[in-house]
Amino acid sequence: MHKVLPIFISLIFTVIVLQACQEVSDQVVVTEQKVVTKPLNPNGDSELALLMRKMFADVERIKEQVQNGEAVTVKVDHKKILSAHATEPAKAASPEFKTWGTAYLKGIETLINSSPENAEFAYTSLISSCMNCHQAFCPGPIVRIKKLTLPK
Ligand code: HEC
Structure with a gap:
């Protein structure tokens, strides 16, 4: 044994x-x-995983705002991405994670401040920053994140 x-x-x-x-x-x-x-996760979902689900829902809503030419509003505290506890803490503590996380937060800022003509471009860049971090750290949800892209 x-x-x-x-x-x-x-x-x-x-x-x-x-x-x-x-x-x-x-x-x-x-x-x-x-x-x-x-069961899926005997320890419960990590703070970061729960935040990601909220981010997903927020961005899904934001996608509609962009498609309707409305002002973009944010309902989730996306900044927590840099401090939330992850399933694998070493990943979230790495400089690469911080870099992608910071890029993502800049993307949110840019989108909030962009004019209606630039909103689609800013939105597409934001989704790329989700993808970039996921390609590096967490490829599983990429299929789901792709659903957030704007129709061509
Ligand atoms: C800086 C890196 C980074 C960025 C940016 C990022 N993610 Fe994540 N995401 C992760 C990591 C790491 C996990 C795994 C979290 C864990 O298990 O602790 C995750 C998990 C997820 C999950 C799975 C959550 C679950 O139920 O377990 C979804 C869905 C997700 N992210 C969607 C998104 C979306 C949508 C965006 C952009 C709007 C995004 N992510 C941006 C790193 C990132």
């Missing part, structure tokens, strides 16, 4: 780490003796 235990623990760990960035509803952990179905 003492040989199996470290493998089991590392499997569980892998599941916890992977789940946030991959859109799977259940993970099946297979050990030599048995199959255990684990």
